[in-house]
Amino acid sequence: MADRIFEIGGAALDVTDQMARKLIDNVVHAEVAGYRKAEVITNSFPFELDKAMNKKSPMKPQVEDSFYPDISGTLSKTGGKLDVALGCEGFFVISGPWGEGYTRDGRFKLDKDGRLLTVAGNFPVMGQGGPIIIVPGTEVEFTQSGEIKAGGIVVDSLQILNAKNIKSLDSINGAVFRKKSMNDVMLNVENPRILSGYFETSNISVIDETMKQMMLEKTNNAITEFVRNRSTELGKAIDMGRVN
Amino acid sequence: MFQPFYVAATGLSSIQDEILDITNNLSNAKTVAFKKGRTDMESLFYIEKSFKDYLYEAMSGTNVPPVTVEYGTGVRVAGTPKDFTQGSIDSTGNAMDCAISGEGFFQVKMPDGTLAYTRAGNFHIDNDGNIVDPNGRMIDPSIVVPKDATAVVISQNGTVAVSVNNSSSLTELGQITLSRFTNPSGLKSLGQNLFQASEASGDAVIGIANADGFGQINQYSLEQSNVDVISEMMRMVMAQKVFDTVSSAVKSYQGMLTSLERMNQA
Numbered sequence: 001m002a003d004r005i006f007e008i009g010g011a012a013l014d015v016t017d018q019m020a021r022k023l024i025d026n027v028v029h030a031e032v033a034g035y036r037k038a039e040v041i042t043n044s045f046p047f048e049l050d051k052a053m054n055k056k057s058p059m060k061p062q063v064e065d066s067f068y069p070d071i072s073g074t075l076s077k078t079g080g081k082l083d084v085a086l087g088c089e090g091f092f093v094i095s096g097p098w099g100e101g102y103t104r105d106g107r108f109k110l111d112k113d114g115r116l117l118t119v120a121g122n123f124p125v126m127g128q129g130g131p132i133i134i135v136p137g138t139e140v141e142f143t144q145s146g147e148i149k150a151g152g153i154v155v156d157s158l159q160i161l162n163a164k165n166i167k168s169l170d171s172i173n174g175a176v177f178r179k180k181s182m183n184d185v186m187l188n189v190e191n192p193r194i195l196s197g198y199f200e201t202s203n204i205s206v207i208d209e210t211m212k213q214m215m216l217e218k219t220n221n222a223i224t225e226f227v228r229n230r231s232t233e234l235g236k237a238i239d240m241g242r243v244n
Numbered sequence: 245m246f247q248p249f250y251v252a253a254t255g256l257s258s259i260q261d262e263i264l265d266i267t268n269n270l271s272n273a274k275t276v277a278f279k280k281g282r283t284d285m286e287s288l289f290y291i292e293k294s295f296k297d298y299l300y301e302a303m304s305g306t307n308v309p310p311v312t313v314e315y316g317t318g319v320r321v322a323g324t325p326k327d328f329t330q331g332s333i334d335s336t337g338n339a340m341d342c343a344i345s346g347e348g349f350f351q352v353k354m355p356d357g358t359l360a361y362t363r364a365g366n367f368h369i370d371n372d373g374n375i376v377d378p379n380g381r382m383i384d385p386s387i388v389v390p391k392d393a394t395a396v397v398i399s400q401n402g403t404v405a406v407s408v409n410n411s412s413s414l415t416e417l418g419q420i421t422l423s424r425f426t427n428p429s430g431l432k433s434l435g436q437n438l439f440q441a442s443e444a445s446g447d448a449v450i451g452i453a454n455a456d457g458f459g460q461i462n463q464y465s466l467e468q469s470n471v472d473v474i475s476e477m478m479r480m481v482m483a484q485k486v487f488d489t490v491s492s493a494v495k496s497y498q499g500m501l502t503s504l505e506r507m508n509q510a
Contacts, residue, residue: 028318030489078327
């Protein structure tokens, strides 16, 4: 007879392993601008029990999804003319090989042709009129409302969009997101607030992650200890039934 | 199974690069017109499923609930751009010290004939009367100060004039030319306060001081390094903390694996 304790223990260890991976993933991105921490979603036991009763899945905990909480990172002052942060909800729009992308990483740069690009990945930043291009040699300035001035003349405005449902966004690398499907809706942010000379840092809290890590290690140790004890008990039961 | 260790290694390596950058900034806190560097990191692309998930799905048919967990593959340094914000301008009292308040760069001629660009205006006059940088490279176009000159006057637009034998009249020798770039952060650092144009920076736009945003030249002054020691120290503390946290997470994961090994020994 198979012992379900081992199966459930195995599944629980798999869950803690995936949580540990996410945790390491988060802490290595603590210094990446615009990065959004990810959390693992696990199914609660009663829900799993219900599923098991309906023979939809085995009765064990299971990782089902990743979740990117919509918490902003803190702002870091740089004084750089091409560093901008969003002081409102929403995302800068960039153009990548996958199509339209959304990020809160406002570290931009210009290439030799005057195209405004993201520092991370060199993706063109989109304005209301498409990719933003500045005449080479002119002084660039971002206004609070997102207008881009080159040599004192407004040339375009940053395109700032927000997802109607934040869960409809799919992460490309934790700092850049895209729509999960073409039917998902992105809304134009009315009256955006742009802060020039700043960029938004990662929203990772090193303290939170350290606490989570301690809890995770303890949970993992408890599960392994439980499985080990069960194994010892079974061993004793087998010994007891053995004919001398 | 061991992917977290590789992911952590990318984090530790990137933070080490950042600490190196901070150390370089702090070392140059007193270097004339030094422009601080910044370590820009970016996350590597994600994988949605582990191999195990694919294998599990393939082996168990179609009744597997979709797993949408995303795993990162780590982080890397995307670039170390220079921050060309203006450094403070300090008075020195030396006639050959010039500071630019604005976006321009002085041009100096390299031994191979190419041009390099610098914000450091601690010039000297060499044996032949040429205005040169501390390493003896002539400014471009070159300006020769006659040996009998008793005073050098450099105006805000870069015009260099001298007084000969304490005469009250000034003789104009030439004008210092400045360059500016569309993307100065893309300039290639050569060391010794020099930069070289690159594909990222675009070609130099040549002009003169006090016009078109090139900035004005201030004689008897030097631009100081734009390194803010306190900010750099804060960056250092944060980088160290992240380094410690990643190391601690790796240690914790190792502890979890050890616990698994112990379980197997029961």
